[in-house]
Amino acid sequence: MSAQTPKLLLTTSPFLKQQEDTAWIMWQVNYALMPVVLAAVFFFGLPALLVTAACVAGAALPEWLIQRTSDKKLLKDGTAVITGVLLALTLPPTIPLWMAFTGGFIAITLGKLLFGGIGYSLFNPALVGRAFLQAAFPVAMTTWTPNGTLSDFFSVSGSSFAWPFMKPSVDAISEATPLAQMKFSGQETGVMDLLLGSTSGSLGETGALVILLCGVYLASRQVLNWRIPVSIFLTVFAFAGILHLVDPSAHASPFFHLFSGGLIIGAVFMATDPVTSPNSQRGCWIFGFGIGALVVIIRAFGGLPEGVMYAILLMNAASPLINRITQPRIYGTRGQ
Amino acid sequence: MLPFLNQGAQSFRHGIHPEDYKAMTRDMPLERMPFMEEVVLPLRQHLGAPSVALVKPGEKVFRGQLIGEAPAFVSANLHASVTGTVKRVEPHHHASGKLEEAIVIERDPYSPQSLYGEQKIDWEDFSPQELIDHIQYAGFVGLGGAAFPTHVKMTVPEGKKARFFIVNAAECEPYLNSDFRILLEWTEAIFLGIRISLKILGAERAYIGVETNKQEAIDRLREMMPSDLPCEVVPLVTKYPQGAEKMLTDAVLDKEIPSGKLPIDIEVLVNNVGTVAGIGQYFSYRQPLIERVVTVTGPGIKRPANLIVPIGTRLSDVIEFCGGLHENTRQILFGGPMMGSAQRFLDVPIMKGTSGLLFLTDQEVFPREEYACIKCLRCVDACPVYLNPSRLGLLAKERKYEDMMEFHILDCMECGSCSYVCPSNIPLVQRFRVAKGLLREKMAREKAKQKA
Numbered sequence: 109m110s111a112q113t114p115k116l117l118l119t120t121s122p123f124l125k126q127q128e129d130t131a132w133i134m135w136q137v138n139y140a141l142m143p144v145v146l147a148a149v150f151f152f153g154l155p156a157l158l159v160t161a162a163c164v165a166g167a168a169l170p171e172w173l174i175q176r177t178s179d180k181k182l183l184k185d186g187t188a189v190i191t192g193v194l195l196a197l198t199l200p201p202t203i204p205l206w207m208a209f210t211g212g213f214i215a216i217t218l219g220k221l222l223f224g225g226i227g228y229s230l231f232n233p234a235l236v237g238r239a240f241l242q243a244a245f246p247v248a249m250t251t252w253t254p255n256g257t258l259s260d261f262f263s264v265s266g267s268s269f270a271w272p273f274m275k276p277s278v279d280a281i282s283e284a285t286p287l288a289q290m291k292f293s294g295q296e297t298g299v300m301d302l303l304l305g306s307t308s309g310s311l312g313e314t315g316a317l318v319i320l321l322c323g324v325y326l327a328s329r330q331v332l333n334w335r336i337p338v339s340i341f342l343t344v345f346a347f348a349g350i351l352h353l354v355d356p357s358a359h360a361s362p363f364f365h366l367f368s369g370g371l372i373i374g375a376v377f378m379a380t381d382p383v384t385s386p387n388s389q390r391g392c393w394i395f396g397f398g399i400g401a402l403v404v405i406i407r408a409f410g411g412l413p414e415g416v417m418y419a420i421l422l423m424n425a426a427s428p429l430i431n432r433i434t435q436p437r438i439y440g441t442r443g444q
Numbered sequence: 445m446l447p448f449l450n451q452g453a454q455s456f457r458h459g460i461h462p463e464d465y466k467a468m469t470r471d472m473p474l475e476r477m478p479f480m481e482e483v484v485l486p487l488r489q490h491l492g493a494p495s496v497a498l499v500k501p502g503e504k505v506f507r508g509q510l511i512g513e514a515p516a517f518v519s520a521n522l523h524a525s526v527t528g529t530v531k532r533v534e535p536h537h538h539a540s541g542k543l544e545e546a547i548v549i550e551r552d553p554y555s556p557q558s559l560y561g562e563q564k565i566d567w568e569d570f571s572p573q574e575l576i577d578h579i580q581y582a583g584f585v586g587l588g589g590a591a592f593p594t595h596v597k598m599t600v601p602e603g604k605k606a607r608f609f610i611v612n613a614a615e616c617e618p619y620l621n622s623d624f625r626i627l628l629e630w631t632e633a634i635f636l637g638i639r640i641s642l643k644i645l646g647a648e649r650a651y652i653g654v655e656t657n658k659q660e661a662i663d664r665l666r667e668m669m670p671s672d673l674p675c676e677v678v679p680l681v682t683k684y685p686q687g688a689e690k691m692l693t694d695a696v697l698d699k700e701i702p703s704g705k706l707p708i709d710i711e712v713l714v715n716n717v718g719t720v721a722g723i724g725q726y727f728s729y730r731q732p733l734i735e736r737v738v739t740v741t742g743p744g745i746k747r748p749a750n751l752i753v754p755i756g757t758r759l760s761d762v763i764e765f766c767g768g769l770h771e772n773t774r775q776i777l778f779g780g781p782m783m784g785s786a787q788r789f790l791d792v793p794i795m796k797g798t799s800g801l802l803f804l805t806d807q808e809v810f811p812r813e814e815y816a817c818i819k820c821l822r823c824v825d826a827c828p829v830y831l832n833p834s835r836l837g838l839l840a841k842e843r844k845y846e847d848m849m850e851f852h853i854l855d856c857m858e859c860g861s862c863s864y865v866c867p868s869n870i871p872l873v874q875r876f877r878v879a880k881g882l883l884r885e886k887m888a889r890e891k892a893k894q895k896a
Binding site: 115116117118119120121122123124125126128129130131132133185224225226227228330333382383385387388389392431435436437438439440441442 | 462774782813818822851
């Protein structure tokens with residue numbers, strides 16, 4: 109024959125593949141997190157940026173070390189950056205930077221690498237990091253500054269640069285978060301303030317609107333499973349609504365619960381971590397319901413003002429069980 | 445993808461929406477490929493027992509003459525696709541990658557290549573069994589790709605009946621246009637084939653399922669539909685794998701075929717549109733299955749086309765007829781990109797089940813990095829039989845094949861939707877094939893042991 113035999117590749121079907129790979133998905137999440145970080149910088153000034161940088165550096169370090177000593181390209185998929193940024197968003201802006209860095213390091217080593225790397229985590233790594241910091245440095249984790257104004261954008265409180273294990277020389281002016289105000293003095297913050305972020309709190313606890321918009325973007329690109337945040341919001345709204353109806357003086361309105369604290373950032377960016385959430389759609393509804401219920405229970409009846417972190421971690425632990433009981437019905441077994 | 449865009453079109457649940465790449469050959473009318481110097485007719489071109497050669501080297505054969513006989517019920521006859529002399533009966537490269545016994549015929553250069561015994565068949569007075577006998581004689585198999593003998597499928601088992609006959613013209617495989625061209629150009633033959641099929645089955649109604657990316661075909665069928673034919677054209681959402689029998693039945697009739705059962709178990713019978721048109725042509729001028737429509741396409745071929753190819757024509761001859769290959773061609777497929785098979789030898793012959801030839805270049809074929817499963821659920825949303833490929837993939841990787849049974853691996857129909865969507869580039873369906881093969885082997889061994 110005239111044509112020269114080309115070098116033919118033998119593989120098996122399918123030969124067609126969609127373009128988006130896992131690294132693309134993870135970087136999409138990172139891009140979607142950028143506006144949230146920017147909002148935090150807008151509200152809290154330079155410290156927000158420094159804390160985020162410290163967390164990302166801490167999270168990237170262990171993977172970078174592994175990359176240096178082996179041929180594994182771990183950082184490329186962008187998951188360490190996600191973990192770092194998410195962790196930062198759960199921290200108060202005045203936290204000493206060395207703590208933020210340590211938190212990031214712990215998040216990746218304890219929450220991810222120890223389980224086998226990307227895809228194998230049992231608990232959301234960022235929340236593992238936060239749980240560690242909460243247990244190790246309870247005071248620094250609960251010191252909240254009021255929202256910065258643009259005039260002191262560049263001012264960084266002395267606590268940020270505190271040496272490891274030393275008491276910071278200047279204490280930050282502290283203010284209670286809306287949830288703490290509600291819990292301990294029965295004061296409710298307006299929904300508009302919560303939506304736009306003009307309250308005190310962690311970096312990502314403010315500016316609910318920005319987070320929601322980013323979530324909608326990710327859901328539209330099928331990067332995020334919308335069922336999880338939707339079922340969390342519905343559950344919290346219904347559950348808190350019932351409590352509010354029963355005793356409006358003791359329990360805040362459902363709108364307050366929806367928009368305060370870490371609920372929105374947790375529901376949109378943390379509970380939706382595909383690795384640590386159930387692997388069936390029905391399971392995701394149950395998962396979201398569980399988180400919503402736990403959040404309200406902890407907030408209303410527990411000793412802590414906020415419960416999003418523990419709610420997500422507990423439901424992470426329940427995921428394998430949920431998987432077991434929610435496997436999809438096989439085609440052709442209707443009515444059996 | 446959004447429901448309001450699918451006005452009037454029906455479908456099944458789940459599935460995927462790959463780009464269809466049909467534009468390359470969509471508007472190219474069927475073109476007859478000339479008879480080549482030699483044709484290679486493998487005795488195994490269908491599911492079931494291979495046919496048995498009736499001719500010896502040196503014997504003269506006519507185009508349309510029976511040269512291979514089915515030795516069993518589940519098998520198919522084989523006819524000469526060219527007038528000439530039998531040169532050899534020998535093992536030859538086969539699309540399966542193995543060597544298979546084949547009859548090699550050298551064309552008689554002086555023959556006009558007219559059809560042996562050409563005549564119209566007066567089928568109106570035939571009984572259903574006589575019609576089936578004719579289809580069996582003509583060597584028909586499913587032309588969609590699986591190549592299951594048609595007479596076996598159309599013989600409704602005792603105690604069952606076929607109330608609905610579905611013509612499968614979904615053509616959900618990207619790139620391919622053979623069914624589309626048949627719908628446009630052989631419309632009358634399709635209607636005749638439907639008439640005959642309805643008579644064989646005693647079915648009350650026929651449906652032609654066509655995806656809406658073939659709107660011209662839908663319009664033409666509706667326009668030409670004989671008023672006395674109880675047949676309906678059903679527009680379907682463009683979605684893969686709609687051409688799978690289970691999915692098509694669901695899309696057209698909204699009926700779920702029970703797991704492990706066939707369409708006939710719910711009174712449905714599905715045949716590919718190429719087969720139906722072929723049956724129509726056979727009864728019009730007694731042409732057995734000796735040629736078929738093949739879409740030759742892909743970025744690797746210089747002149748894409750929709751060809752009527754004599755069965756047994758070598759791949760290399762088709763390539764040459766279509767202007768040759770571009771230099772960066774990396775993969776040659778028999779069939780479409782979702783379920784086709786990659787070829788290694790250029791002398792393999794086109795067979796009864798070859799619906800397309802796809803030539804892919806290094807632009808489409810390149811290694812992709814495999815990541816760990818991140819449980820994104822895209823495969824769960826894609827699987828048309830509602831399996832959990834993510835879970836199955838993890839089990840397959842650990843070689844826990846027994847545990848895969850618990851997750852219904854045997855219900856997998858290997859459509860490849862999971863592998864298509866997986867962002868971590870995990871070869872899911874590829875691993876499932878291995879697992880299924882091993883499990884079936886093991887089950888057969890255990891059965892044999894119980895008998896002993």
